[in-house]
């Protein structure tokens with residue numbers, strides 16, 4: 001007589017794997033451990049996270065369990081979730097990310113939204129410079145949203161430019177973006193309707209105390225020098241030379257930095273100067289229009 005198949009062990013059901021995984025991540029101090037566990041298991045199973053949650057009694061095949069275990073170990077070691085998954089959602093765009101680039105943050109989605117508000121009234125050809133483009137998220141999202149927008153993506157890191165190029169190709173936007181490798185606005189040519197930037201803005205002395213997740217991102221994407229404002233100051237000083245009259249500069253900065261930056265924008269050069277708060281109420285975005 002054929003032996004009866006043993007019932008699937010409860011540990012092989014997705015709903016049973018998740019609590020243990022979340023507990024492991026929590027024990028390592030990972031924020032939002034349940035959410036991270038869900039994303040990793042969904043990726044191991046090759047399904048959307050919502051599909052995973054809709055059927056928690058689904059069995060998890062051995063190969064998927066192995067993938068899940070591997071990625072959990074990576075997460076326990078402090079790797080950002082987006083690096084493990086290989087992508088980050090940016091206002092609906094799937095942006096490829098890895099150790100070459102910073103993982104785009106929710107605040108930067110807000111920055112892109114403010115940039116879009118400025119660009120909306122323009123009719124016909126219009127141009128934007130995404131300075132410190134990293135993965136290319138801001139410029140690519142704007143290019144997708146505004147078909148007449150010419151985007152230039154400037155970046156110091158060759159590795160980041162390679163990643164941004166891959167994103168542009170994957171999103172079918174390669175012919176809409178010009179890439180420039182540079183560490184300063186000086187020497188760049190052309191004039192833009194908008195310069196938008198999320199420059200590195202963490203003060204150097206703070207970097208050592210950051211979480212392992214943040215420290216696994218490129219140092220060049222984090223370190224803004226002594227007070228964190230080296231690159232932002234350079235942009236404020238040189239942007240007027242690269243903006244058209246009536247063109248705008250829009251920068252993201254760290255908490256407590258925005259007012260200082262605004263004070264460096266003289267009234268003889270800038271009009272409509274404004275600070276915008278992020279969704280957490282932090283003065284995060286510096287805006288001005290070139291006279």
Ligand SMILES: C[S@@+](CC[C@H](N)C(=O)[O-])C[C@H]1O[C@@H](n2cnc3c(N)ncnc32)[C@H](O)[C@@H]1O
Nearest residue numbers: 104132133134155156157183198199200220221
């Ligand atoms: C905070 S990251 C922002 C990346 C991307 N724009 C985003 O928001 O996700 C800053 C980027 O600026 C680049 N960067 C650093 N110093 C730079 C400089 N002097 N000139 C141009 N890019 C620079 C870094 O390599 C990094 O990609």
